[in-house]
Amino acid sequence: MSHISTDIEQAAELLRNDELVAIPTETVYGLAGNIFSESAIRKIFELKQRPLFNPLIVHIHSIEQLDSFVAEIPDQAKKLANHFWPGALTMVLKKKSIVPDLVTAGKSTVAVRMPNHPVTLALLKELSFPLAAPSANPFGRISPTCAEHVDGYFGTELKMVLDGGDCQKGIESTIIGFENGEPTIYRLGSISQEEIEGLIGPITVKNKKENAPDAPGMLSRHYAPNTKTILVEDLNQSILEHTGKRIGSLTFDQVVDHESIQHAIILSQDSDLSEAMSRLYAALHELDKYNLDIIIAQKFPEIGLGKSINDRLERATK
Numbered sequence: 001m002s003h004i005s006t007d008i009e010q011a012a013e014l015l016r017n018d019e020l021v022a023i024p025t026e027t028v029y030g031l032a033g034n035i036f037s038e039s040a041i042r043k044i045f046e047l048k049q050r051p052l053f054n055p056l057i058v059h060i061h062s063i064e065q066l067d068s069f070v071a072e073i074p075d076q077a078k079k080l081a082n083h084f085w086p087g088a089l090t091m092v093l094k095k096k097s098i099v100p101d102l103v104t105a106g107k108s109t110v111a112v113r114m115p116n117h118p119v120t121l122a123l124l125k126e127l128s129f130p131l132a133a134p135s136a137n138p139f140g141r142i143s144p145t146c147a148e149h150v151d152g153y154f155g156t157e158l159k160m161v162l163d164g165g166d167c168q169k170g171i172e173s174t175i176i177g178f179e180n181g182e183p184t185i186y187r188l189g190s191i192s193q194e195e196i197e198g199l200i201g202p203i204t205v206k207n208k209k210e211n212a213p214d215a216p217g218m219l220s221r222h223y224a225p226n227t228k229t230i231l232v233e234d235l236n237q238s239i240l241e242h243t244g245k246r247i248g249s250l251t252f253d254q255v256v257d258h259e260s261i262q263h264a265i266i267l268s269q270d271s272d273l274s275e276a277m278s279r280l281y282a283a284l285h286e287l288d289k290y291n292l293d294i295i296i297a298q299k300f301p302e303i304g305l306g307k308s309i310n311d312r313l314e315r316a317t318k
Contacts, residue, residue, distance in 0.1 A: 004147045004161045008119065011162045012126040020044060022136040022150040023059075023123065024164025025115040027088050027172050027190050028143040028281065029150050030059070030133030031158075041102045041132055047157060050139040055105040056132040057090050057173070058112045061124035069110060069130070071096050074178050076200045083199055086116035088169050088190035092177035103132050113173055119164035135172065136161075142223055142288070142316070145170050145281045170278035171312055176203070188308040190277065195304075223281070224316045225288040229295040231310075231317045238296050245293035250283055252276055252300050263290050273305040280309060284316065 005011075011021045018037040023030050031048060033040030035058055045052055058069065063081050066073060071094040073081075080089060095110035104110050115121065124131065135143040136150045136158075144150045147163040174189035176196065185193060185205045197203055227248070232238040239247060239258050248263045249256050253271040256264055265283040267276035287295050297313050300306035 003159065004151055004163050006119070006163050008123050008126065008162070011123055011160055014159050015040075015123075015127060015131065018043075019159050020047065022144075022147070022154075022158060022161040023117075023120045023131070023133060024147070024162060024167065025059075025117045025120055025133075026168045027115070027170070028145055028167055029136040029147070029161070030057075030115075030120075030131075031136040031150075032059070032131040032133035034127075034129045035100065035103050035132045036129050038100065038102060041100065044132060044134065047154065048134060048137070048139050050134060052102070053105050054134075055107060055111055056103050056134050057175075058099070058103065058110055059120070059124060059131045059133050060112060060114050061121050063114070065130065066093075066112065069096055069099050069112065070094065074181060076183055077178060079200060080176065080196070081114075084191060084196075085114040086121060087114070088116065088173040089113060089196075090173040090175040090187075090189075092175060092186065109177065111175060117164055119162060123162065140224055142225055142281050142284045143172065145278075145285075149282075149285055166278075166282070168278060170280055170282070171308060174308070179204075188311045190305075190308065192304040193307065223284075223312050224318070225284050225295060227288050227292050227295050229284075229297060229313075229317045231297050231299055231313045233299050235296060235298045242294055242296065246291070248287040248290060248292040248295040250287065250295060250297040252298060252306075254298065262292060263287055273300070273309070276300070277305050277309055280312060 018040045020033045023032045033044050090111050090113040092109045092111045099110045145167040147161045150161045169190040172189050174191040175187040177184050183203045243260050246262045247260045249261050267279050300309045
């Protein structure tokens with residue numbers, strides 16, 4: 001078993017020695033390494049089996065740190081940082097040459113965020129360098145939302161999982177960039193498009209890109225269970241089509257009753273999108289354990305965080 005611990009000092013020591021540590025954030029657990037250590041960054045890609053063309057997110061503990069790594073900060077980016085940080089918003093900005101190309105997949109931009117988790121903010125303040133941290137799961141698999149998920153994936157290959165409890169938001173950060181000064185969402189996430197637009201006005205969404213993605217999280221198959229998973233509008237119809245199979249169902253607030261259903265998970269009995277989002281990955285992890293023939297997920301309402309949840313379910317079912 002890898003070492004699940006709450007010892008921030010020990011985590012800092014490992015990171016200073018170019019080791020990797022899984023860290024808690026409010027979105028999902030990240031697989032963290034020193035951005036200036038080439039060996040640590042290569043270990044992240046190797047352990048995750050992540051392609052090198054897929055850039056990493058740099059985690060910082062204060063807005064002031066941006067000036068060290070970022071060449072220019074558009075006014076809208078400042079406005080967003082002041083409003084949403086610490087929080088589940090990642091911004092893609094022009095980088096300074098100090099940021100290694102390995103972290104940014106050779107791009108002239110760097111993805112940066114300030115996570116809203118007391119444990120990881122305390123850790124970042126202990127360190128003289130920021131951390132690159134994609135989600136702490138093998139490439140393409142379901143992201144981890146508790147320390148045990150990470151441990152289940154990597155075991156002894158990882159020296160330490162810094163335990164910060166269950167992730168509050170439960171899906172990845174929203175990623176926004178500025179193309180020719182125009183704000184563009186590269187990945188829907190824990191902060192809804194509507195909430196961001198409320199602050200800075202209309203935004204373009206450019207959410208999937210397979211080759212040389214502009215930001216992390218743009219590849220179309222991702223966040224996927226091992227069990228075959230489908231996303232449907234009409235759950236009852238789909239259950240009938242798969243009658244006789246061992247089915248797991250995943251719904252927003254609907255109770256489903258059918259003899260083929262072995263395991264049913266309702267993400268929010270109160271029809272609360274934030275609650276459903278926070279439980280989504282944990283529910284997929286759970287259903288994946290039951291040796292089912294198929295997981296049938298019901299599409300969410302295409303509003304607010306429902307769009308972010310549908311985005312993850314679409315990628316899980318590709």
